[in-house]
Amino acid sequence: MPIWLHTLIWIFAIYIVISVLLYYFQDQFLFKPEKLPKDFLFEYENQQVEEYNLETTDGAIINGLHFKTINPKGVVLYLKGNSKSIKGWGKFAVDFTRNYYDVIMVDYRGFGKSTGKRSQEAIKRDLQYVYNKIKQRVPEKYIILYGRSLGSGFATKLASINKPKMLILDAPYYSLLSVTGRYMPFMPLSILLKYPMPTHKWLQYVKCPVHIIHGTNDKLIPFKSSIKLAQIQPFNTQLYPIVGGGHKNMNTFASYHLILTQIIQEQLIDVDLSTTSIGVKHSYK
Template identity: 45%
Template sequence: MESIIYGILIFLAIYLALCLLAFGIQSFFFFHPEKLPESFQFISKDDTPMEEVFIDIGDGSRINALHYTRPEAKGVVFYFKGNTRSIKGWSKFSKDFLSKGYDFFMIDYPGFGKSKGKRTESRIYNIAQFSYKWLAERYPEDRIIIYGRSMGSGFAARIASWNRPRMLIMDSAFFSFYHLAQRYLPLLPMKWLIRYKIPTYQFLRSTLCPVFFIHGTSDWVIPYGHSVRLQREIPERRHLFPIPEGKHNNLPDLPEYHEVLDNILNDGELYTRFDPKN
């Protein structure tokens, strides 16, 4: 009997240690930033006009951003990137939107690239909202498109719920960060351990713009089923575009992705069909 009790105590001690470890290191597990020196110079490889922007938030945070422009732009895409690297690497996706007639704007989260400040869920929302307001001073809201990629989809949904952009595009989105974390750590009580809840599905319920989902059907990192569940939250003003055989990191390499993206951005009939004002 004593050996059974001793075994149970050892198991509970190990389990508690794993919980404490998961709680303590989750920021290192979920975020993989690339830091850049202040002297780093961004270069627009195809000579597209590009401005490096610094936005002082007022809480000690200073956000670094890139703003690409093109002649006679139809609007601007505010692109929320994923959880790795910096805008130095992610800026390569600007061409996917510039080529379709839109300006492009992207920020680095605190602790990424040249951005400074403490990184928490609520602070990222506030920084993103502050950045949106900076953009809205330069473009009418009905010409601002919010695009969220992977982890950035949750931040994008939050900002779309607070504002009135033309549309929200969700690329490889997750239902909530808790649901995603539970997939990777199913034996731990992530509901109580995780610091970043990011309930994307709740944010979507408060949006008033058309929402378009793009998701690879062979995505293992964030399974396709997450977007299926999300689009059920707003059945009247959304559309899900599956990319057959698309994985998590190869969508921009597939012609099907670019066909879908061009339709979302430039097909007026598609937009009108899902615009709640109509």
């Protein structure tokens, strides 16, 4: 057998082995869950919080927290990123309760106290179940969907098949396939990836206002992904760059909190475009 053919066979064999390993162990690469004991007590300073557990049709338990405020204007369903558990993510609820919105946070399957076999479809079903529970008590016109990083795709999917007040995306990806493709450009990820998460496809069907917040120095999910998402429904979408913000530190920027407050409190200025120069074209003469 020629040396070049022998080498080619070995390269192909290694490629196949890597592909198989990637397919079966991608959950370990994509998710960084923190597991919590059943008797763990959630405690947050100056926050009123209630824990709950929901059982799904396939027997999984979805654990969540309800952060409460006095005379709420509505409720925010906060869908977190791919690491840790709501134990730590719960600290961000204050950004919404201070604006008089209750907050619901849940742990995905395998995170925190939540149980069940994890898959893209299973998580989507779980979150729709949670959303249905919320809208049994709160009209949809008072529900805000907030998706952070990994949660941005799930939040977009929920918004595409429901009628929330608005959708806020924090450091969203165009698709999870595009994010992972940056690190493994030679792998057949369109076939292997169990979590393609096509945010851009789901966004086409969102009817509510869309607000996208993204750090310009995000190394994990580039800012340009939000630019592309904002172009899908440009007349229904607002894009807010956090200049210098990275993927995990946007909450340390005053501009982030100013923008988030303006969005939630709906303090954006409504301009009568008929009185502006929107229809004027530049002359080159």
